[in-house]
Structures are given as structure tokens and as C-alpha cells.
Amino acid sequence: xxSKIIIQNAQLAVPxxxxxxxIMGDGIGPDVMQAMxxxxxxxxxxxxxxxxxxxxxxxxxxxxxxxxxxxxLPRETLDAIKEHIVAIKGPLTTPIGGGIRxxxxxxxxxxxxxxxxxPVRYFEGVVSPVKRPQDIDLIIFRENTEDxxxxxxxxxxxxxxxxxxxFLQKExxxxxxxxxxxxxxxxxxFGTKRLVKKAIAYAIQNHKPSVTLMHKGNIMKFTEGxxxxxxxxxxxxxxxxxxxxxxxxxDNGGKIPDGKIVIKDRLADSLFQQVLLRPTEYSVIATPxxxxxxxxxxxxxxxxxxxxxxxxxxxxHVAVFEATHGTAPKYxxxxxxxxxxxILSGVMLLDYLGWQSAGQLITDALAKTIQQKIVTYxxxxxxxxxxxxxxxxxxxxxxxxxxC
Ligand SMILES: NC(=O)C1=CN([C@@H]2O[C@H](COP(=O)(O)OP(=O)(O)OC[C@H]3O[C@@H](n4cnc5c(N)ncnc54)[C@H](OP(=O)(O)O)[C@@H]3O)[C@@H](O)[C@H]2O)C=CC1
Ligand SMILES: O=C(O)CCC(=O)C(=O)O
Ligand SMILES: [Mg+2]
Numbered sequence: 261x262x263s264k265i266i267i268q269n270a271q272l273a274v275p276x277x278x279x280x281x282x283i284m285g286d287g288i289g290p291d292v293m294q295a296m297x298x299x300x301x302x303x304x305x306x307x308x309x310x311x312x313x314x315x316x317x318x319x320x321x322x323x324x325x326x327x328x329x330x331x332x333l334p335r336e337t338l339d340a341i342k343e344h345i346v347a348i349k350g351p352l353t354t355p356i357g358g359g360i361r362x363x364x365x366x367x368x369x370x371x372x373x374x375x376x377x378x379p380v381r382y383f384e385g386v387v388s389p390v391k392r393p394q395d396i397d398l399i400i401f402r403e404n405t406e407d408x409x410x411x412x413x414x415x416x417x418x419x420x421x422x423x424x425x426x427f428l429q430k431e432x433x434x435x436x437x438x439x440x441x442x443x444x445x446x447x448x449x450f451g452t453k454r455l456v457k458k459a460i461a462y463a464i465q466n467h468k469p470s471v472t473l474m475h476k477g478n479i480m481k482f483t484e485g486x487x488x489x490x491x492x493x494x495x496x497x498x499x500x501x502x503x504x505x506x507x508x509x510x511d512n513g514g515k516i517p518d519g520k521i522v523i524k525d526r527l528a529d530s531l532f533q534q535v536l537l538r539p540t541e542y543s544v545i546a547t548p549x550x551x552x553x554x555x556x557x558x559x560x561x562x563x564x565x566x567x568x569x570x571x572x573x574x575x576x577h578v579a580v581f582e583a584t585h586g587t588a589p590k591y592x593x594x595x596x597x598x599x600x601x602x603i604l605s606g607v608m609l610l611d612y613l614g615w616q617s618a619g620q621l622i623t624d625a626l627a628k629t630i631q632q633k634i635v636t637y638x639x640x641x642x643x644x645x646x647x648x649x650x651x652x653x654x655x656x657x658x659x660x661x662x663x664c
Contacts (some may be wrong), residue, residue: 262315265345265613267577272345274613276312281340285350286322287587288597288651293350295599295655299622300606302659307618317344321363322352333363338370341580348581348609350602353589361411367580368404373573374451375458376402376549377608378556378584385630386564387642393563396539399468400559401459402552404573406451407483409549413443447483447548449490456494458574459546463521464502471495471503473525474547474555487548488525495523528555535559556584567598567638570605572612579612581605595650598636600626603658625661629654632661 263275282297284290297316304312319337326332341347354362367373378400382393390396414421421442428434436442456473463471473492477485495503499521506524509516516522526534528551535542535555539562547555560569569584583601591597603622610619630639633646634657640648649657 262317264343267345272577272613274615276308277315278346278613279315279317279344280609281317281319281337281344281347283319283321283337283347283349283352284324285587286324286353287351287589287592289322289350289352289587291591291593291595291651292583292597292599292602293348295651296348296602296606298652298655299599299603299658300610300618303618303621303625303662304610304615306662307615307621312615312618319347321349321367332360333366338367341367341371342578345577346579346581346609346612348602348606351583351585351587353587364582365409365411368573369410371573371575371578371580372405373575373578373580374403374405375455375574376400376404376552376556376571377462377574378402378552378569378571379608380556380559380563380569382563383568383627383630385633385643386568386639388562388564390536390562392539396535396559396562398535398539398542398559399462399544400552400556401455401462401544401546402556403447403451403455403487403546403548404552405549406446406448407549408443408445409553410444410446412446413441416441445480445483447487449486449493452487452490452548453494453497456491456546457498459544460495460499460503460521460523463544464499468521468543469516470522470524470542471544471546472531472542473523474528474531474545474551475525476528476551477525478527484528484548484551491525491546492523531555532558536562560584564642565598565638566601567636568600568604570601570603570608572605572608574612579609581609581612595652596637597651598638599651599655600636603655621662622658625658628661629657632657 262277262279265278266273284293319340321333352363380398416439424442425436475484475488477488503523504520560566566585571584572581607619607622636654640646
């Protein structure tokens with residue numbers, strides 16, 4: 261049963277019993293998604309005294325879909341997500357070097373989920389490879405539909421690759437070695453500006469001090485370099501009153517006018533070391549697709565690993581929540597993986613519905629469970645004196661702590 265979320269006056273109108281499509285996923289997906297559902301159901305029931313309830317609608321993708329329908333990503337799954345507006349998914353396997361294209365990327369592209377939003381925060385008690393993990397409070401806005409990630413590529417030696425090489429040689433006098441694989445890196449003004457607009461809007465709404473444009477524009481001048489230019493233009497066009505550039509701050513004797521958000525940019529390689537050495541200088545990061553993929557796993561490591569790394573893929577309304585990590589195949593069906601990432605993705609989903617009180621209950625209970633040193637294998641192996649529990653038992657411990 262359940263009722264549909266609808267859009268009214270450009271806002272989500274959320275019933276008390278929204279239907280939320282859920283893809284259980286491959287590998288560790290089913291284990292962590294069951295744990296997520298258990299936790300969200302308990303928190304929603306507690307926060308709203310039984311007045312609200314999520315009605316989960318299982319939809320198929322990946323191996324489960326193929327086994328049943330001979331399709332990896334059935335059209336009905338995409339239609340169900342579009343129709344119900346908010347969904348959550350487990351990770352899906354992508355073969356390397358051939359085979360099907362990434363289903364995860366296909367979902368983002370098909371639904372135009374243009375912003376991949378990945379917050380990185382520290383939970384006290386988690387052992388981290390850095391000295392002051394508590395200084396890290398970042399949120400990555402990764403462009404989610406373009407870049408080399410868009411999957412426009414041809415294998416070396418195919419007629420298509422040879423044709424592109426020949427075209428480039430003949431028409432543009434560019435030499436590429438024979439027998440090269442070819443990939444295309446499209447980055448547009450449209451894609452960049454809507455992403456940066458969302459990142460700055462988030463910074464304004466959440467009182468964040470800065471938005472950093474992360475790019476490799478010294479080398480890839482007309483893709484990542486243009487990302488930087490268009491990013492600054494987006495700030496100027498959409499938020500001229502609310503933002504100031506780092507250069508303007510310098511010209512202003514280093515003073516930041518009250519409430520203004522500083523827009524700055526950093527080369528991608530440099531930013532990887534800056535977030536390690538001076539994390540307090542960074543807050544919201546906006547970046548093209550591939551940089552965003554890399555920096556989100558690297559930042560997750562700084563706060564203890566991929567077990568506590570949530571995320572969301574968001575368009576103007578439709579949103580699909582998912583963890584940053586993948587299917588971790590060696591832990592599939594072992595009740596071992598940390599469900600923390602997808603549970604925190606569920607917290608993002610609850611916030612998106614406007615059910616923040618339920619989300620806050622979960623965040624507090626998760627923090628408490630870690631402080632009690634009840635953790636899954638990934639955190640336990642780094643902590644001393646911790647109790648190692650399975651995926652399901654970790655979720656049960658969180659649920660127990662909801663009540664306290
Ligand atoms: N959005 C998606 O659906 C994504 C899908 N993928 C896909 O997933 C598959 C596997 O990719 P892979 O490179 O192994 O990356 P994964 O993120 O799946 O796993 C890499 C390692 O990270 C650690 N890890 C990941 N998730 C958890 C968790 N929940 N709890 C504890 N530790 C965790 C494990 O480390 P350790 O071994 O040290 O314990 C694991 O071996 C590939 O097919 C890839 O394409 C990848 C990323 C995103
Ligand atoms: O689609 C995949 O298999 C990998 C995607 C990924 O690593 C990511 O989106 O972070
Ligand atoms: Mg990734």
C-alpha cells in the first residue's frame with residue numbers, strides 16, 4: 261500500500277506513508293540494505309509515535325534483475341523511481357574492461373541525477389589514519405552526468421576507434437598512436453553551472469564558509485579549466501550578494517564580509533594533500549565527475565573508511581540515495597559489512613523527506629553505538645577493546661540505542 265510523494269509548488273509533498281523504491285543491490289547490498297531498512301523503520305516509528313511509516317517497494321537491478329528478467333536494469337525500475345521521486349539503492353557490480361556499462365552510472369544519467377552529494381564527517385571513537393579527524397567536515401558535490409565517466413569510449417582496434425583516430429589526424433592534425441583506446445571527456449557550461457549552483461545553495465542554507473572548485477584546469481584547459489571558469493560565473497550569476505571570491509577577499513585586506521561565502525578553486529592534485537594537511541580550510545567541494553569519485557573515497561578514509569560514507573544522487577526533485585562504497589564482493593552474504601554508510605544515506609533520505617527528527621535519532625544512536633565500541637569488522641580491526649558484531653547486529657545495536 262502506501263501513498264505517492266508528489267511535487268506541489270516546486271516542493272516535495274510527502275504523505276505519512278510514502279512509497280520508497282529500494283534496490284537491494286549486489287554483493288554486500290542485501291546485507292546492508294536489510295540493516296538500513298530495520299534502522300529507518302524503527303527510527304521513523306519512534307520519532308513520529310507510529311504516525312508515519314515508509315512503505316518499501318522492492319525494485320530490481322543488477323544480478324537479481326538479470327536472474328528474473330534477463331535485463332540488468334529493467335525499464336520498470338527506472339519508471340518506478342521517477343514515479344515515486346525518492347529512492348534508495350544498494351551497490352551494483354560493474355565488470356572491468358568490458359561487459360555491461362555501469363548500472364549505477366546509467367541510473368544517474370537516465371534520471372538526470374546531476375549532483376552526487378557525499379558528506380564526510382567524523383564519529384568520535386573511530387580510529388583514523390590522520391591525527392585530527394575531527395577537523396574534517398566536508399561535503400562533496402560531484403557532477404554526476406558528464407566527464408570521462410559518461411562512457412563514450414571505444415576499444416583499441418575497433419572500426420570506431422580507428423575512425424576517430426583517422427578523423428583527428430586528417431581533420432584536426434592531431435596524432436594519436438594506432439591501436440589506442442579512445443575516451444571522450446565532455447564537460448559543459450550547463451552541467452557545471454547547475455552543479456555549482458546546487459553546491460552554493462547548500463552552502464548558503466547550511467551556513468558553510470566556502471565552496472571550493474576542484475579541477476585540473478592547468479592540464480585539461482577546456483574541460484576542467486572551463487569547469488573552474490563556469491563555476492565562478494555561476495556564483496556571480498546566481499548568488500552575487502551571497503558570495504565573494506578568494507581574490508576579492510585578498511583585495512579586501514583578507515576580510516570576509518559577514519555571512520559571505522568564499523568561492524575559491526584548487527588544482528585537484530594539490531587539494532588531495534590540502535584536505536589531509538589543512539582540512540579546516542575546506543567545506544563544500546564542487547568538482548567534475550572523476551575527481552569527485554576519487555576524492556570521496558580518499559576523504560572517507562580520513563574518517564575511518566568506506567563503512568561510514570553516505571551519499572545521494574539528486575536532480576531538481578528525483579533523488580536516489582546510496583553509499584559511496586561498492587559491492588565489496590569478498591564480504592557478500594557474510595553478514596560482515598558495515599551498514600553505516602547506507603544507514604547514513606538513509607538519514608540523508610529522511611532529511612530530504614523533511615523527517616529530520618527521525619534522521620537525528622539515527623545519527624545520535626549510531627554515534628552512541630560506536631562510542632560503546634560495538635562495531636563491524638572494519639572498525640573493530642583498528643580499535644582496541646572493541647566488540648566485533650555482524651551487519652545485522654550492528655543495526656540492532658543502533659535500534660536499541662534509539663530509545664536511550
Ligand atoms: N555506487 C555503486 O554501486 C558502486 C559500485 N562499485 C562496484 O563495486 C564493485 C567492487 O568494487 P571495489 O573496488 O571492491 O570497491 P568497494 O567499495 O566495493 O570495496 C572496497 C573495499 O572497501 C571496504 N568496504 C567497502 N564497503 C564497505 C562496508 N560497507 N563495510 C566495510 N568495509 C567496506 C572493504 O575494505 P577491506 O577489504 O579493507 O575490508 C572493501 O574490500 C565493483 O564492481 C565496482 O564497480 C564501486 C563503487 C560504487
Ligand atoms: O558504477 C560503479 O561501478 C562505480 C561507481 C563509483 O565508484 C562511484 O560512483 O563512486
Ligand atoms: Mg567510487
